[in-house]
Amino acid sequence: MTIAGHFSYWITIFIAIAGLYIVIARGNLVKKLVGLSIFQTSVYLLYIAPGKLIGGTAPIIAQQFQLYSNPLPHVLILTAIVVGVATLALGLALVVRIKEAYGSIEEDEILEQDESLSSEPR
Template sequence: MSLAGHYTYWVTIFLMIAGLYIVIARGNLVKKLIGLGIFQTSVYLLYIAPGKLIGGTAPILAATFNTYSNPLPHVLILTAIVVGVATLALGLAIVVRIREAYDSIEEDEILDKDSAGDEGQ
């Protein structure tokens, strides 16, 4: 174990827990979605960084190269990026609907309004 050998893992983990922290600690729904996005992009690094070979090249086969970085994580993460933006779009549409129903995108205010509504019945 060395600093240079494991630095990418540790930055990945830092990004991951920063995203997790935003999702748990912040009440604003848009901010939560951005935190979820950071969590998601940290996973890209987690997959792709171990596939890199120093001295290797992008996995496009050509006669002049014989060392290639690992292409399989790239394929998985391409799928993950596209699915990620689809979930982001759906999440934002739900946030817009919540804003119309409750006139707020803060979790605390929404919960307050919900409990006030229950008592009124």
């Protein structure tokens, strides 16, 4: 329960709230995606940081080392990064299509256009 013992969690939380703030506060869709990927890196830290053992080494077996960090979170996050970039590409593709359909990637302008469309009598 010391400050040093929980510092890694607090860094994680700072990154998470920074990402969350960008996603909520900014209307630009590309900026929102940047915020989402920052949020995602906080999840990487959340997984990796508890697996570290001070004095341990990377989990590659060698004769001269006895203590290794936990390999399981590494595996999970390794695949998560690649899946993350694939879904990021999907999001960017959606942004590009939205830009072509609405001529804008600002959330407010898109909502305005939607409202003016729905208020028009058919």
